[in-house]
Amino acid sequence: MVARLLLGSIFIYASYHKIIAPDEFAKIVYGYDLFPSETINLIAIIIPFVELISGIALIIGIYTRPAAIVIIGMLTAFVIAISINIIRGHEFDCGCFSSDTSQAANTAWQTLGRDMIFLMLGIYIFSCGQEKIFNVEGK
Secondary structure, eight states, rough: HHHHHHHHHHHHHHHHHHOHHHHHHHHHHTOOSSSSSHHHHHHHHHHHHHHHHHHHHHHHSSHHHHHHHHHHHHHHHHHHHHHHHHHHHHOOEEEEEEETOOOOSSSSHHHHHHHHHHHHHHHHHHHHHHOOOTTOOOO
């Protein structure tokens, strides 16, 4: 349960700035130089809400495994995108927790390491399976 609360809270927090400033997040997504320009705005609008809904599902404990799969998928994509840009030698702001493009709080390697830890946490949550919220049988 602690793992669910931690990862769910992280994803809810990460979605906040992206939801209130999708234009700034779109600039960050564009900075990755990985996606066709026609898809940037769609990505910048959809991803934060997927993060928010998945985070809420983990915290509430409803659809825990599907939420974990979604989060694992997003983290895998984040790790791949960050890795590609590290290989390219491309400096960028990951846009993970802020839409402020003027500051990069973490290096790409720190971001990659952090996301790998989050990925392992997501895999752990998935492997633990769906937890019962209510004991219907009264036991």
